[in-house]
Amino acid sequence: MTEDKYLKRIAKALKDLTTLIGRIRNKEYKGTDELWVGADVAIDTKAPPRSTDWWPPQDDYVVTPYCKELSWLFMQLRDIFYKCQLIDASNKEEFFGRLADAALAYMKTTDDGVGNCETLLLATHHGAEIILKEMLALFPHSD
Numbered sequence: 001m002t003e004d005k006y007l008k009r010i011a012k013a014l015k016d017l018t019t020l021i022g023r024i025r026n027k028e029y030k031g032t033d034e035l036w037v038g039a040d041v042a043i044d045t046k047a048p049p050r051s052t053d054w055w056p057p058q059d060d061y062v063v064t065p066y067c068k069e070l071s072w073l074f075m076q077l078r079d080i081f082y083k084c085q086l087i088d089a090s091n092k093e094e095f096f097g098r099l100a101d102a103a104l105a106y107m108k109t110t111d112d113g114v115g116n117c118e119t120l121l122l123a124t125h126h127g128a129e130i131i132l133k134e135m136l137a138l139f140p141h142s143d
Contacts (some may be wrong), residue, residue: 007136009085010086010132010135010136011081012078012084013084013086013132014132015098016083016084017125017129020076020077020125021122024073024118024122027118029068029072029073029121032069032071032072033068034071035071036070036071036074037059038092039092039096039097040059040060040093040096041059041060041061041062041097041100042059042060042061042075043061043062043067043070044061044062044063044067045052045063045064045065045067046063046069047063049063050128059143060097060100062100062103064103064107065114066114066120069117069120070103070120070124073124073125074099074124080128081095086132093135098127098129099127099128100109101127102123102126102127103124104131105123106119106120106123114134
């Protein structure tokens with residue numbers, strides 16, 4: 001892939017991430033019913049018991065009462081990064097795992113371990129912004 005194409009994809013993703021902040025603040029996630037399960041991450045109100053078997057590998061769970069809202073965000077971020085061809089089968093587990101880590105890190109900072117829905121979504125969104133900046137930094141480009 002040429003440097004120009006890659007940088008255009010990064011710019012498009014950045015624009016879409018900026019738009020997504022407004023969609024979060026406008027509560028566009030309301031009314032969603034799907035829960036995220038994919039790329040070794042699952043989001044729900046509770047996690048199933050852990051198996052002691054070594055196979056198949058188990059998903060990492062983000063347990064939150066805002067599971068539908070967070071799932072909506074994961075799907076939006078999936079669509080942005082796939083459409084811009086920035087994630088694929090080779091890096092999707094790392095991408096979504098880091099988004100899950102961002103959500104969990106936010107929840108750990110709250111007194112109740114849950115926090116606020118919008119703040120949870122914005123913290124996870126910020127995790128995606130960090131990943132995008134790293135993608136730009138890792139790609140050799142001229143100034």
